[in-house]
Amino acid sequence: MNDSLQALNEAILSAFRVEELPALPVASVEDLRRRVSNGFDFDRPHALPDLIGLAAGLLRDGAVHTPHPRYFGLFNPAVTEGSVAGDALVAAFNPQLAAYSHSPAAQEIERHTIRALASRMGLPEATTGHFTSGGSEANQTAVLLALTHHFPSFGDDGAASLPGAPRMYVSELAHDSFTKIAHSAGIGRRAVRKVPVDEDLRMDMPSLREAIAEDRAGGSVPFMVVGTAGTTAGGAIDPLQGLALLAEDEGLWFHVDAAWGGGALISERRRSLMTGIDRAHSVTFDAHKWLSVPMGAGMIFTRHAATVGETFRVAAGYMPNRTEHGLDPFVSSLQWSRRFTGMKVAMSLAHLGWDGYADIVERQFSLADELRERLVSAGWIVLNRTELPLVLFSHPSIESGKATFEEVLDRVYAQNDAWISIAPLRPGRRALRACITSIHTRSEDVERLVEICEQARQESS
Amino acid sequence: MNDSLQALNEAILSAFRVEELPALPVASVEDLRRRVSNGFDFDRPHALPDLIGLAAGLLRDGAVHTPHPRYFGLFNPAVTEGSVAGDALVAAFNPQLAAYSHSPAAQEIERHTIRALASRMGLPEATTGHFTSGGSEANQTAVLLALTHHFPSFGDDGAASLPGAPRMYVSELAHDSFTKIAHSAGIGRRAVRKVPVDEDLRMDMPSLREAIAEDRAGGSVPFMVVGTAGTTAGGAIDPLQGLALLAEDEGLWFHVDAAWGGGALISERRRSLMTGIDRAHSVTFDAHKWLSVPMGAGMIFTRHAATVGETFRVAAGYMPNRTEHGLDPFVSSLQWSRRFTGMKVAMSLAHLGWDGYADIVERQFSLADELRERLVSAGWIVLNRTELPLVLFSHPSIESGKATFEEVLDRVYAQNDAWISIAPLRPGRRALRACITSIHTRSEDVERLVEICEQARQESS
Incomplete structure (x- = not known):
């Protein structure tokens, strides 16, 4: 052994030299x-x-090396040393997280971590939460909680028993997992109403009100509205406070998908971007995005603990007894036995501390500002106005048809020194997309990215 | 670093000395x-x-130390060295498995592993499969595939659009995840019909036929039958061949939940126990059970690749292009970005080889035979007749009311040298339950378990 x-140590060290x-x-x-x-x-x-x-x-x-300092990609992080150590420990000890009594230490570490993050979000003391395989499972859990909470017959008799077609509202730039989830939850893909965005790519409130009114008039039953805090394509933050008020007025479940953007809460300087998240009925947050731990480490938070118990209730005679310490995880989540996901998050948070994470988050905000400035100085056009470290950009020579996004991207990839992508700015309108997503990214990497893009563009024109 | x-090496080594x-x-x-x-x-x-x-x-x-040689527990394994190394590598490199183009090496390792296991099950060449967080997600995927396949309107319009109440059939000793799943899939918990078991704890075929006929007569719409290959409580294997024929006759989706029992396929001597699995429309198998890799490593196999594409279809403009190498995982599974789960399975299989695994499986079968013999010799009663390494047992002094299962179990736990549980033999009838589940278990551990149980019983009487 x-x-x-x-051999394992050498391989792990080589993974941390990925910039080579x-x-x-x-x-x-x-x-x-x-x-x-x-x-x-x-x-x-x-x-x-x-x-x-x-x-x-x-x-x-x-x-594609997601930990690379010039991976400006899809929120897949470079990992921290603490999280890799935590994940390796979990593999070796392999605790079982279905039943509290099987793994009290693991359960207490997860609760401690969930509570610390819920408190960071400003959610009330009674908020519960658990780890999921990722943001999709967390969002799916939110939809199931909303359906079970809103429709008392949903659990036993399913969607066929509802008083009308259920409707949920997301921005047209929300994560596409919601459409898959509507299929999976038996309410059908048509249950998802995609609400147009305003010029800042945020859900348009008047359009939302109109859609709800129209649906109610047509006999459908609105039950949920989702605010995205950091859209995948453009980094927009929906108007969370307005959505919280509207959800209250309309009697809807208010879910915030902060899978990526929630990381901004760790910076005291940036946390106000998420104002309104504290009023959500449920929140999705992925530690494997901005907290830079290995995949998958999703989380779902909710203030409706009783609904969690109702949604995932089972009676399994071979399982250990329920505990005085709360519901066993197998009766409070979609999964049954599952990996001890919280360890890598707890290890990483304890190793760096909140301030260490705040330094990372704030540096990434600054690097995005620098990227925007450098792009504009080099003659490029920045197309989104978010404060989050996600930049959508184009160039006059692309806009005028002298080059295409694909030609530029192919040449960027051919240089093989950085990774960016093409994303929809809004339906029918695309842009190049660079997100500051690696903890290893520094000013020189941003500078190099602009050089690479400029060279690719010149060769394409 | x-x-x-x-420090990590020392901790991992200590995890492998868990018998201390x-x-x-x-x-x-x-x-x-x-x-x-x-x-x-x-x-x-x-x-x-x-x-x-x-x-x-x-x-x-x-x-509870699931890797302990005297953990006779809930199918949570001791882990192999190869799987721990694979899992640690994955944490350090953190490849992204949503898009083929992001992680071609990981995708090819997973496909290679999935194909090898599908072939072991005798499933046709065209079978596809993917890794899931565990058996619950795999079973959930099977239910969604069956619904989407059987009801063309399910995906867009949901369960409300079906021509009658959907019904699926499981044995009354099937995994309780199916009831949660029916809730989650919007068909309602009442969609799950629990079919009585015969005296060998296997789904009773006449009762199943009767239930289907009754449901059809009442206007419900049967769509799926689930055969469990190794029930959690009693280790029974439903009559898979009979279920395959019946499903064909009745036009139902035939799913086999072989989460645990599927491991028997690795032994040439024992594989015939699973005969009929090769005719399934879909199969659940968990590598984190009998393949002894860290949680979670579920798998779903299906011969209906087109249905997979239909069930999980999305269009996300910011994702890399689809590939000529098949569907990207984010459009062919419930998850989106996910952990590279297949690595720990591939590493462990390559390290031990099929024969190494067959040795483990066959030893565990023999140890269960030995446990049954030792229990009977010591005056205990074995209550289940499965060949799988799972023993349900009681004692005349418990049957006569001189002691209770709880008293015996409390004393077993107080000795703190072995872990067993109480499980339902059938509704209303319980037993002590010991499953040979650790790769470290040897004859002396089985001998010691019987001593521990006997001492606990004598103190209880």
Whole structure:
């Protein structure tokens, strides 16, 4: 086992030297397939140190390196040392998190962490929460809580028993998981009403009011409104305070999807961006985004603990007894047995402290400001007005049709020194997208990104 | 970082010496809470090696040790070295598994592993599959696939659009996740018909036929039948071949929940126990049960790839383009971004090989036979007739009311040298339950368990 641990240490250290690597995969799919089928031959045993070397090599040669300092990507983070250590410990001890009595230490570490984050959000003392596989499961949990809370017959008799077609409201730039979730929750994809956005890409309140009124007039039953705090494509924050008031007036469940943007709460200077989140019935937050821990570490918070118990109730005779310490996780979440996800979050928070995280968050805000300035100085156009570190941009030569986004992107990828993407600014209108998402990103990386984009554009024009 | 890796190595090695520890938690909840709130103080930074020591100490003192050789428990495994190494690598490199183009190496490793396991199940070449957070998500995926396949309007218009109340059939000893899932899928808990079991605790086929006929006559719409291959409480295997034929006759989706029992397929001597699984429309299998990898590593297999694409379809403009290598995972699973779960499974399979796993599986079958014999020799009664390594037992002095299951169990726990549980044999009839679930369990552990139980019983009578 010592040889294996030595090999593992070397591989982990190499993962933390990712800046020495190209940002994108260098091996062809054919090459990867060959190495996988030769190396992972299950018909005979292989020495573990060899396998670790093989696996690390595949991960080095066959991935977009999300921990890379010039990965300006999809909120997939570089990971902190504390979170990797926590995750490795969890793998080795493998505690079972379905029943409190099986893993009291793990349960207490998760509760401590959930409470600390709920308090950071300004949610009331009685808020409960739990870890999920990611933002999709957290958002799905929110939809199920809202349906179960709003419609007493939903749990036993399903969507067919509701007094009309259920309707939920999201911005047209909300995460597309909500459409999948409506399918999965048996209310149908048509239950999701996509509300137009205003010029700042935020949900348009008059349009929302109109949609609700129209639905009610048509016999449908509105039950939920979702505010996105940091849209994936453009980093917009829906008007959370206005949505909280409207939800109260209309008797709707108010959910905030702060999967990414919620990280801004950690900075005292930036937390006001999230004002209104404290009035939500439920909140989604992903630690594997702005808290820079390995995937997956979603969380769902809610002030309606009784609804959680109602939604996930079961009676399983072979499970340990319920505990005086609250509901066992298997009767309060979609999952049953699950990984001890909270450990990596707790380890990372304790290692860096709130201030350490605030430094990261504030640096990323500043780097985005720097990126916007550098792009504009180099003749580019910034197309979104969010304060969050997500920049949508274009160039006059693209706008005039001399080059396309795809041509520029292909050349950026060909240089293989940074990763950005193309995103919809609004339906039918696209832009290049760069998000400051790695804890390793520094000013020189932002400077280099602008050089790379400018070179790619010049070659495309 | 080197000090942290040193501390991590020591902690991981200590996790692999779990047999030196008591099986159950030794710290009180109050003590754990105090250590957690003092140690995980997020208001200041802490040195990582100290935190690792603190965390490992909490995990040692505050958990039922599922890797313990005398954990005869709930299918939560001791973990293999290869799987811990794989999981730690994944944490450090943190590849993103939503889009093929982001992580081609990871995607190819997962496909290779899924195909190898599908082939082991005898499923056709065209079978697709993916990793899930666990068995609950896999079973939920199966229910959604069945609904989407059976009812063309389900996806867009939900359960309210169906031609009658949907009905699915499970044995009364099937996993209780199906009831939660019916709630979550918007078809309502009443959609789950629990079919009585025969004297071998297997789904009773005449009762199933009767239930379907009764439902059809009443205007309900049967759409799915679930065969459990290894029930949680009693280790029974439903008549899979009979269910396959019946499902074909009745035009129902046939799902096999082989979350635990599917592991028997790895042994050439035992694989015939699962005959009929090759005819399933979908199969659930959990690598974090009998394949002894850290939680969570569920899998769903299906021969209906097109239905997968239909169920989870989305259009997200900011995601990389779809690939020529198949559907991107974010459009073919409930999750979106997710952890690279397949790595720990592939590493462990490659390290031990099929034969290494077959040795484990066959040893566990033999140890269960030995446990049954030793119990009977010591005057106990074995109450279930499964071949799988799961023993339900009682004693004449319990049957006659001189002692209770609870009294015996409390004394077993007080000795703190083994973990077993109480499970329902059938509704209203309980038993003590011991499952051979740890790769570290040997003959002397089985012998010791019988001694522990006998001592506990004598003290209870």
